[in-house]
Amino acid sequence: MSDNILSVKDLEVSFQTHKGSLKAVRGVSFSLKKGETLAIIGESGSGKSVTAKSIMKLLPKKTTMINQGSIMYKDKDLLAYTYKEIEKIRGREISMVFQDPMTALNPTMKIGKQVMEGLRKHQQLSKKEARRRAMELLELVGIPNAEKRLDGFPHEFSGGMRQRVVIAIALACNPEILIADEPTTALDVTIQAQILELMKDIQKESGTSIILITHDLGVVANMADRVAVMYAGEVMETGTAHEIFYNPKHPYTWGLLQSMPKIHQAEDQRLIPIAGSPPDVNLIHDGCPFAARCPYVMKVCHHHNPAQTKESETHSVACWLQDKKAPKVKQPAGIKSDGS
Amino acid sequence: MSKYILQRFIYMMITLFIIVTITFFVMRLLPGTPFSNPEKLSEAQLEIMNAKYGLDKPLAVQYFTYLGNLVQGDLGLSFQSQGRTVINVIASRIGPSALIGGQAMIIGFIIGLVLGVISALKHNTIYDYGSVFIAVLGMSIPSFVFAALIQYFIGVKLGWLPVALWEGYSYSIMPSIALSVLVIATVARFIRSEMLEVLGQDYVLTARAKGISEEVVIIRHVLRNALIPVVTVVGPLSVSIMTGTLVIEKIFAVPGLGEQFTLSILVNDYSVIMGITLFFSALFIFVIFLVDVLYVILDPRIKLKREG
Numbered sequence: 001m002s003d004n005i006l007s008v009k010d011l012e013v014s015f016q017t018h019k020g021s022l023k024a025v026r027g028v029s030f031s032l033k034k035g036e037t038l039a040i041i042g043e044s045g046s047g048k049s050v051t052a053k054s055i056m057k058l059l060p061k062k063t064t065m066i067n068q069g070s071i072m073y074k075d076k077d078l079l080a081y082t083y084k085e086i087e088k089i090r091g092r093e094i095s096m097v098f099q100d101p102m103t104a105l106n107p108t109m110k111i112g113k114q115v116m117e118g119l120r121k122h123q124q125l126s127k128k129e130a131r132r133r134a135m136e137l138l139e140l141v142g143i144p145n146a147e148k149r150l151d152g153f154p155h156e157f158s159g160g161m162r163q164r165v166v167i168a169i170a171l172a173c174n175p176e177i178l179i180a181d182e183p184t185t186a187l188d189v190t191i192q193a194q195i196l197e198l199m200k201d202i203q204k205e206s207g208t209s210i211i212l213i214t215h216d217l218g219v220v221a222n223m224a225d226r227v228a229v230m231y232a233g234e235v236m237e238t239g240t241a242h243e244i245f246y247n248p249k250h251p252y253t254w255g256l257l258q259s260m261p262k263i264h265q266a267e268d269q270r271l272i273p274i275a276g277s278p279p280d281v282n283l284i285h286d287g288c289p290f291a292a293r294c295p296y297v298m299k300v301c302h303h304h305n306p307a308q309t310k311e312s313e314t315h316s317v318a319c320w321l322q323d324k325k326a327p328k329v330k331q332p333a334g335i336k337s338d339g340s
Numbered sequence: 341m342s343k344y345i346l347q348r349f350i351y352m353m354i355t356l357f358i359i360v361t362i363t364f365f366v367m368r369l370l371p372g373t374p375f376s377n378p379e380k381l382s383e384a385q386l387e388i389m390n391a392k393y394g395l396d397k398p399l400a401v402q403y404f405t406y407l408g409n410l411v412q413g414d415l416g417l418s419f420q421s422q423g424r425t426v427i428n429v430i431a432s433r434i435g436p437s438a439l440i441g442g443q444a445m446i447i448g449f450i451i452g453l454v455l456g457v458i459s460a461l462k463h464n465t466i467y468d469y470g471s472v473f474i475a476v477l478g479m480s481i482p483s484f485v486f487a488a489l490i491q492y493f494i495g496v497k498l499g500w501l502p503v504a505l506w507e508g509y510s511y512s513i514m515p516s517i518a519l520s521v522l523v524i525a526t527v528a529r530f531i532r533s534e535m536l537e538v539l540g541q542d543y544v545l546t547a548r549a550k551g552i553s554e555e556v557v558i559i560r561h562v563l564r565n566a567l568i569p570v571v572t573v574v575g576p577l578s579v580s581i582m583t584g585t586l587v588i589e590k591i592f593a594v595p596g597l598g599e600q601f602t603l604s605i606l607v608n609d610y611s612v613i614m615g616i617t618l619f620f621s622a623l624f625i626f627v628i629f630l631v632d633v634l635y636v637i638l639d640p641r642i643k644l645k646r647e648g
Contacts, residue, residue: 058548062464083554091551098549103542106561108568108639118550153640169550 004072005176005209006055006094007031011069013047013054021065023281024050026233026289028069029308032177037203037210039220039241041256042230043278048213051230052179055211056094057086073177092122095170099182101162105154111138111165112150118172137168141198160191164198171202178203179211184219196222217260221245226314229253232279232289235308239315249317251294254332288320296321296329348632352625359621360410360614364403367613374419374608393419406614415618416611420604426615429600436506437589437596441582443516448523449574455524456531457563463536471528478525487518487591504593515592519581530573534566541565568638575631579624 013025025047032038040048053059055071055078071078078089098104106114115134119125125133131150138146141164154162163183170178180199184192196219203210212223220227220241227244229237229252237250248254255274276293288294291301300320309322321329375381375389390396394405409416415426455471462468494514495503501514538544539562547561548554584598597616604612636642 056549058545087551087553089551090549096549098542098546100542104546106543106547106565107641108565109561114546117547117552121550121552155641166546169546172550 003033004031005034005074006211007072008051008055009070009072011051011054011071012067013050013059014065014067016063016065019282023067024233025054026281028230028233028235030228030235030238032209032211034176034209035203035207036225037212037223039212039214039224039227040230041214041217041220041227043215045232045278045281046230047233048230049181050233052096052181052211052213055179056090056096057081057083058090058096088122091118091170091175092173093175094177094179095173095175097163097166097170097178097180097183100186101159101166102186104166105162107154109153110150111152111154111157115150115165115169115172118169122173133172134168137172138165140171140202141165141168142194143168159187160194163187163191163195167195167198167202171206171208174206175208177209177211179213181213182215183212185214185216192219199223217256229256232281234289234305234318236290236319237315237317239311243312243315247311247315248331249311249315249322250290250319251296251321251329252290255293258332288318298326345633348629352629355625356618356622360407360618361403363614363617364406365399367610368399370605370608372608374610393417410618415615418609418612420607420609420612426611429612430597430615430619433595433597433600434583436512436594437584437598438582440512440515440519440588440594440596441578441584443512444519444523444581445574445578447516448520449527451520452524452527453531455528457535457558459528459532460535460539460566461558463539468532472532475525475528475532478521479529481521482587483518483522483585484587484591486521487515487588490514490518491591504591506593506595511592511594515588515594518592519585519588523577523581526573526577527570530570531566534569535562538562538566568635571631571634571638575627575634576624579620579627583620583623 007029008031009029011025011028012023014021014023016022028047028051030038030040040051042048050059054064054066055073057078061083066079069079073089073093078086081089105111112131112134115137116125116127116130119130119133120127123130134150135146138149143149143161143164149157154165157165163186167183178199183199184195187195199210200223202208210223212219214220224241226240227238228235229244229250231252236252237244237248239247244253245257248257252274255272258272259274261271274293275295279289279292281289286304287302288305291297294301298320300323304320306318306320306322308316308318310316311322320326373390373395374393375386375395381389387396394402397405406416418424418426418429421429455474459468459471491503491514494500502511503514505511544557544561547557552560584596584601586598586602588594589596589599590602600612601616603609604616
């Protein structure tokens with residue numbers, strides 16, 4: 001598959017903690033095609049952000065260990081890059097938008113200067129050129145009165161406006177890939193929609209690929225072409241958005257979908273939570289990490305981790321239920337089926 | 341802005357007034373008077389002296405007389421140094437204090453900054469522990485211990501610098517070094533904790549994600565923001581260090597303001613005690629005001645507002 005702009009293979013990341021090393025990402029693989037949006041979903045602590053940050057080497061140097069795997073960007077392995085070399089990738093080829101716009105901007109630096117920084121470094125623009133480009137960027141992300149706002153400070157902007165600035169910073173050098181780490185979580189709902197709409201428009205115009213990290217299935221449905229479902233540092237299921245929403249195969253995905261309210265839901269139909277809480281990743285040794293909470297758990301699940309089974313060219317699942325010997329389990333009610 | 345400054349000025353005057361009043365009356369609780377020396381002065385002489393300096397009048401009258409003179413900028417005459425005004429006494433003593441204090445601030449700030457930055461960047465490594473150790477040592481060892489040590493090693497053993505007295509620039513170096521220890525410790529500790537806090541901020545991650553080099557991230561984003569609160573510590577600290585420290589000036593026999601102050605207290609030189617106290621307080625209050633104004637320039641989030 002040569003049209004992959006980024007492919008992560010078997011990535012394993014661990015952190016040094018007081019209690020010893022902690023595996024936060026345990027063999028994650030996914031790929032991103034040019035111009036598409038890949039959503040990575042999962043609960044807090046499932047390793048989504050760590051995966052994203054390891055692409056740009058943004059994890060703390062001293063305590064992070066990349067144990068194995070590869071992150072291929074345009075046929076080059078980013079994991080082999082030094083910190084000095086990755087600086088040329090950061091902001092220019094791959095950019096990142098962070099979760100909380102209230103803290104993501106330097107409070108004592110003018111907005112314009114913060115937008116211009118990357119431009120000056122990567123494109124060697126003069127101050128004047130960088131300023132003009134920064135103004136264009138602010139206009140592009142829908143900030144009114146852009147020229148004047150360049151000289152404003154972050155505290156003079158609302159949360160939604162700040163997130164627009166953060167997006168402008170990320171887009172400054174026309175990156176190939178935009179990683180958005182829960183870009184709308186800290187915003188209120190109407191602003192969320194605006195920001196998502198903005199990201200879609202930009203993608204349409206520039207053909208940027210987007211990795212969208214979120215735990216909001218509504219956002220996924222709105223934005224994603226493909227989805228990777230993560231749990232306890234592993235990818236449980238990947239597929240197109242359609243496959244994940246209408247033909248999910250993994251019990252964890254079922255659980256996620258069942259716990260999401262739907263607009264046509266009957267009044268007496270309750271949301272079904274996933275019982276239990278995510279496991280301490282240090283306690284997982286063998287077996288499927290979801291085994292302890294899975295309503296369909298079998299003996300084998302506790303001892304052997306299931307391999308990825310291909311459902312279709314685009315859809316794969318890591319679950320023993322897909323094994324030939326496993327009992328046939330019907331997809332629970334409440335998940336919209338394709339009708340096929 | 342000008343309204344704010346006017347308001348602050350009025351507050352500063354009120355603060356000074358309170359300090360003057362308290363010092364004036366507390367000072368009189370000290371045993372004796374400037375002329376309580378019965379072996380040398382006869383009753384009649386004492387009466388003449390008291391009358392000359394107004395000490396024969398009731399305390400309240402003396403207080404209001406002092407206030408009246410103060411408003412006109414008159415700090416009075418020294419009781420002990422014949423014919424010298426208080427302003428003259430302070431002016432002749434402030435030079436050495438300001439010189440060693442100023443040098444100590446510069447040395448201390450630079451070394452403290454370097455130690456603090458290394459500490460924060462190499463958090464939880466041997467470098468960090470090392471500079472924290474130095475900082476704690478600087479805080480906890482009394483200055484006279486350190487002063488005596490460098491006097492012995494640098495002054496006596498190596499003979500590089502004069503041990504004490506005040507007969508040229510080289511005499512100012514050792515007291516400055518001794519005085520800088522406290523500054524190093526204070527600045528290093530403060531910068532370390534401020535930098536660690538800023539390093540954990542999201543905007544540092546944003547800056548790194550832009551692809552600018554780590555050095556630029558540290559200087560432009562981390563250090564700049566970490567230094568803002570340091571102003572609040574360095575301002576008042578420099579006042580107290582530059583207006584004379586008792587211990588260091590005594591040990592190195594520096595004819596500074598700190599030494600004069602203790603001398604005046606010992607001999608009940610009322611007007612000089614008042615004068616030095618007032619000088620120190622006024623400078624201190626002014627620097628605190630300056631720090632507040634500087635904050636507005638350094639941190640755009642802070643706006644000066646008149647209290648409602």
